[in-house]
Amino acid sequence: MQRLSSSATNLDLIKGFFEAFSRKDLGTIESLLAPDIHYRFPSSSHIPFAGSWQGKDKFMEFLQVVDEHLDIDEFSPETYLPSENHVVVLGQEKALVKKTNKPFTSQWALVFHITNEKITELWDYSDSLAVAEAFESK
Numbered sequence: 080m081q082r083l084s085s086s087a088t089n090l091d092l093i094k095g096f097f098e099a100f101s102r103k104d105l106g107t108i109e110s111l112l113a114p115d116i117h118y119r120f121p122s123s124s125h126i127p128f129a130g131s132w133q134g135k136d137k138f139m140e141f142l143q144v145v146d147e148h149l150d151i152d153e154f155s156p157e158t159y160l161p162s163e164n165h166v167v168v169l170g171q172e173k174a175l176v177k178k179t180n181k182p183f184t185s186q187w188a189l190v191f192h193i194t195n196e197k198i199t200e201l202w203d204y205s206d207s208l209a210v211a212e213a214f215e216s217k
Contacts, residue, residue: 089193090161093168096191096198097156109139113197122207125214129207138201148214150175152182166191172205176213183213 092111099107112135122129127148132141145151153173160167168189175182185206192200 085163089166093166113199118201120203123211125211181213183209185209
């Protein structure tokens with residue numbers, strides 16, 4: 080049997096993450112996470128889910144907070160850049176902030192760190208200005 084390279088295995092893992100996200104399959108998402116996953120979304124305090132979320136339970140809570148505040152119309156990975164311990168994904172999001180009824184479009188880069196076929200870190204670099212402006216109630 081031919082063994083896949085770690086970058087190919089990591090790519091499959093991350094594609095599986097996005098497929099599960101599109102189906103809102105929280106069980107599958109949770110199964111792909113390391114117990115001590117660290118999610119980082121450096122951004123404005125106007126965004127309720129911005130900041131650092133440490134641990135599997137907190138990451139799952141993060142997903143609930145996002146769902147409470149956004150109607151996501153599109154969350155599209157467009158380019159995958161795998162390496163031995165990371166996968167960088169470039170994409171875009173179109174969503175509506177429920178509280179303000181304001182839409183936004185955001186380009187993003189997500190950096191997944193992977194160890195032993197589990198996501199250990201996720202760094203989210205989004206157009207947070209567009210997101211923050213949609214959260215403002217002006």
